[in-house]
Amino acid sequence: MEILRVEHLVKQFATQRAVDDISFSIQQGSIFGLLGPNGAGKTTLIRMITGIFYPDAGDIWLNGHRFDPINDVIKIGYMPEERGLYKKMKIGEQATYLAQLKGMRKPEAMAAAKAWFVRLGMESWWGKKVEDLSKGMSQKLQFVTTVMHEPKLIILDEPFSGLDPVNANLIKDEIYRLAKEGATIIFSTHRMEQVEEICDQIILVNKGQKILDGTVADVKQQFKEFLFSIELNDTEGLSSVDGLFDLLQSKEKKVVVRLHDGVSNNQVLQYLMANDRQIQSFHEILPSLNDIFIKLVEGTPTARQFLQGAV
Amino acid sequence: MNKTWLIIQREYLTRVRNKTFLLSTFLTPLVFVIIIAAVILITVKSVNEEKIAVGDKDGVLKEYLKSSKSTSFDFIANADTALLSKDYAAVLLAPGNGVNKGDQFEIYSRKNLGVMTEESIRRQVNDAVQTRLVTQMGNISKEAYDSIKKAARATDLNTKVVGEGSEVTSGNSGVAYGVGYATSFLIYITLFLYGSMVMRGVMEEKTNRIAEVVVSSVKPTQLMLGKIIGIGAVGVTQFLLWIILIMLMSTAVGAIVPPEVMEQVNAANRGMPGAAMTTQTNDAVMMLAKTSSTLGTVNWPLIIGCFLFYFTFGYLFYAALFAAVGSAVNEDPQDAQSLMFPITLPIILAIVIMINAITQPESSLATWSSMIPFFSPIVMMARIPFGVPGTVPWWQLGVSMALLVAGFFFTTWLSAKIYRTGILMYGKKVTLKEMWKWAFKKV
Secondary structure, eight states, X not given: OEEEEEEEEEEEOSSSEEXXXXXXXXXXXXXXXXXOOTTSSHHHHHHHXXXXXXXXXXXXXXXXXXXXXXXXXXXXXXXXXXXXXXXXXXXXXXXXXXXXXXXXXXXXXXXXXXXXXXXXXXXGGTTOBGGGSOHHHHXXXXXXXXXXXXXXXXXXXXXXXXOOHHHHHHHHHHHHHHHHTTOEEEEEESOHHHHHHHOSEEEEEETTEEEEEEEHHXXXXXXXXXXXXXXXXXXXXXXXXXXXXXXXXXXXXXXXXXEOTTOOHHHHHHXXXXXXXXXXXXXXXXXXXXXXXXXXXXTSHHHHHHHHHHO | OHHHHHHHHHHHHHHHXXXXXXXXXXXXXXXXXXXXXXXXXXXXXXXSOEEEEEEOTTOSSTTTOOOOXXXXXXXXXXXXXXXXXXXXXXXXXXXTSTTXXXXXXXXXXXXXXXXXXXXXXXXXXXXXXXXXXHHHXXXXXXXXXXXXXXXXXXXXXXXXXXXXXXXXXXXXXXXXXXXHHHHHHHHHHHHHHHHHHHHHHHHHHXXXXXXXXXXXXXXXXXXXXXXXXXXXXXXXXXXXXXXXXXXXXXXXXXXXXXXXXXXXXXHHHTTOTTSXXXXXXXXXXXXXXXXXXXXXXXXXXXXXHHHHHHHHHHHHHHHHHHHHHHHHOOSOHHHHHHHHHXXXXXXXXXXXXXXXXXXXXXXXXXXXXXXXTTTHHHHHHHHGGGOTTTTSOHHHHHHXXXXXXXXXXXXXXXXXXXXXXXXXXXXXXXXHHHHHHHHHSOO
């Protein structure tokens, strides 16, 4: 079932089109990656989905109904990239207050806050003020305030920035659990490598336009370059073979080859066996999302920025 | 509306529970009352117990100069400056006594006499000389002259204002002046105090980055209005507490002040001049007594009603503008200063106009500026005590109120548009021109 459908969304700012005709849809219970470099229009897109901005054109459908910013906010949990909490407010009160703003009643909000605090080992913090928390602690609190009203759609903008590995894993596990329980998660980031392991489906945006859409596996298949890594007992004398493969790299007992067009894996294996090579492993090298992105925007300043980032 | 209520509650409770709020609310009236009490005690105490030796061998003062509680005059034969070492604060010499060779009264002392003491002695001497001359030349008894003076003093000028028809009311321009001044200054202070509190609150939300979280749950306008109303409620609470506390503490001071001081005040109130007081304090108390009697002639329900109206809508009118400025400011408080200037300017201008308007409440400057929403909360409040519909016709009051309410809707609408853009805008320094653009672009 589709939880969110976005059709031809446009948002124009004074000098640029921040979002330029973007459409996509998200299945319920999936983890969806919204990828793109800084300034690609991700935050503007999210602000329209959360009802902070009105789109100039296009439609947003939530759960099969046209999105209604006033009544639908309770169905959405949004953690902005710029985290923020009231510094002087006690943590328990703060969580309760933010949930009430979403539309929860006070007793329910209190109960939900307490349950989450226990789950994440924060129950002893209830009476503390935010200004007394460490950065990691306030990130955890921020996550709790985002999800405690049990939203159907959770939008996390760069959720792992500033988190130590322990807390990052903790949050990651919670994200998986929420998705398993039926929540849909939109995960916005410019760190492509984080997405590969978490997301089922991604879209890639650049300069306000969608340049790629699909599941991670499909996208990788679509952009694969027929590269294989082969481990042999002996690579002595192995070289490129016309009509079969090019040898790109040879390092001790490992080689990287690119198959020629139309050549099947088995043909390569047969050739190796016929030459009496012992095959220890044979697997395909799929491109990383970062590589794919660079390829897509090749030659533009954005690509150069990402090439540098990858080094 | 429900969510706006939640925001109002939070804004109100976090501020009211704050230590600074409690401290300023309870200490301000205490300091106020202590200062007043100190002033009263010092004035009364400082003129006490001055012993003055009088050299008056010709008897020009003898029968006429009477000791009072503050100054006791001892008539000493052959008095001279040597008496200063003998427990006398000063030596008063009539012409021709001791070292005084001139034809004026002279007073000698080791150190300068207090201004109050000196003035009081001068008055008493003048009084004594006057009494002597009148009784001797006019050939009337001293008692008769005293009663003449008393009767003259008791004669008052009752001012009456003839209203429409033949209705006559007591005039009270002095009281109107005082009430007008006090209420308009109170509004002036409130606008600044709570307006900048709104601005700081908005800045806090923006720099803490909480704004984006909140506006994903509620409309920016709700957040802004919630803050403005919440802080307004804090202001009202603080004022009510101050009034109650000042009243309680004044009563307490009354209980603490020595009974003889209260007796003096009471004596003066009953109109017994010179009984125990210096003439000066006496006059002040007389004026106070007169004021308290004319206070009854002021149309209190109207003034209080108007005060509450102009206080509320004046605050709302300006608080929205302060919120807009707060939303445009980044981390740097210096930016706030320059952006605040266009808001503080009309407030200061209003107080300048008010100072003029209160002396001429019917001038065209006063009339027109009391209808412009930027000035009306302060200027109109200064005019109203002079009388509605006498000085301020009903239509002027109506137009002024209607324009202020309309102005409040306008500033709120304008500020809401600036606010919703500004609160999510980080990094670059915002100019007034850009804020103006935000106000009129579509969102």
